[in-house]
Structure formats: structure tokens, C-alpha cells
Amino acid sequence: MCRGGVAHAAGGGEDAFDAEHRGRRLRGVRRDLGAGRHAWYVRDVTEEHTRDEALRAERSRTAFLAQAGSRLGLSMDRGQTVRTTARLPVPYLADLALVVHLPPPPAENRPHWVRYAEGDAPGGGLTVRVAGGGHPSPLVVRADGTVAPLPVGGMPVGALAAARFAEAEARLAPGELLLAYTNGVTEACGGPRGGEVFGEQRLRAALASAAGLPPAALVDRLLHRVEKWMDGQSQDDIAMLAVAAAPDA
Secondary structure, three states, X not given: OEOOOHHHHHHOOXXXXXXXXXXXXXXXXXXXXXXXXXXXXXXXXXXXHHHHHHHHHHHHHHHHHHHHHHHHHHOOOHHHHHHHHHHOOHHHHOOOOOXXXXXXXXXXXXXXXXXXXXXXXXXXXXXXXXXXXXXXXOEEEOOOOOEEEOOOOOOOOOOOOOXXXXXXXXXXOOOOEEEEEOHHHHOOEEOOOOOEEOHHHHHHHHHHHXXXXXXXXXXXXXXXXXXXXXXXXXXXXXXXEEEEOOOOO
16 A cells, blocks of 8 residues: 555555545555556545544544443542543543642641530540441551451341341540441452452551541541552442541640
């Protein structure tokens, strides 16, 4: 296939050519007539080329949306979501993605909140009462990094019409935290071999290393650990609720 006109193709001994003439795309094919003679058949393929480009663009767009839906649907960690969102369009829109992180606004411009809960006690700390409905026992994270379960029990929600739900109570000192979670966290599959569950021991170790963090930061760190462990595999429902006693002023 020659990228030039009839003269260029004929001089080079080519059998076909593609060329542009006054904004139109032309395609020529040579046919032998015998006795050393041949004829060139030239046709305007501008509309075909436009349709082909539109079809390729639509296929690329469909592939991008499918990949974006799959990758972002599995992403739970905020940082991972930003990285995935930035990287996905590169093969379709550009050769490079550049993410600029703006510094957070000064602390004095942020709103300040005063909060009070029923379980607050003089001198700081918080008393938390938890009812169990079939989920794993919540974990209490002490200020020194000690992690211990809060046994609750109770029947699964919706299993029986006359189900009974147990209740347990935990006292949280300033800076301590209680984490409630679904079994999708500990049963998340992944790891080096791809089929090992995250497990409660890894969850406890992650909590111990994050002792003292604010609830939102701690949950973000756990989600990042679990997502890294799964490495893109699908997962069961994953939900976490962290409740913390406010640190001493």
C-alpha cells in the first residue's frame, strides 16, 4: 500500500494507494489489462474513513467505560480511586496524566464543632452501648495499641420474626476507639496466592498500628490495606463504623 498518488504508486510498482486531494480521501487499486498495460481505479472513501474513525472512537469509548466501571467499582480507598481515575483515560486521551494536589486550607478557616453524646462522662471519655445482629464482634482499640473484641452475640437481623438481640457496653477513654465491621472485611480474598482471606489477625494488627488516629483516617487506612490485599478482586459487602472518644483538650 502506497501513501501517495497514482504517479507515485505507478512509479514505485505498487498495486494500491491511499491519498488526499483537496480535503478528500482517495483510494486507488491497479488492475492488469495484459500486454504490459494496466488501469487504475480510484474512488472517494472519505465517508467510509469518517465512519471507520467514528466506529473506532465508539469502541474505544465503550472499552474505557467498561474498564472504568469495573476498576472504580472495586475501589474503596480514596487515594486508590484518585490514582485509578487519573490513569484510566491515558490510553484513550493522552500519553501522560498529571495529578496536582492542592494544599489544604489553613486550619483557622475550617469550621469548629462542639459535640455532646448521651454517653459522655465528666472528665472525658465515652460509654458505648452496642446491640448485636449477627455481625462479627466489634473491636476496641485502646490508646496503647491493645485490640480486644467486645462480645455481643445476638441473632442475625431478619432471620427470625421473634429474634432477640443482645447488648454490650464498652467504656472508651479519650483517644480510644470502637470499630464495628461486616465479615466482608475479614473474608476479603487476596494475598500473595490470591485465595487467602484477610482474616481477623491482620485486621487487629492493622488496628494496633493505627491506634490514636481519628476515626475517618483509621477507616481510610483499613480500606487501603484491604483493597491492597485483594489486588483488584471482587469482594463481598464491606462496611465499617468507627466510634471514638474525643481526645483530651
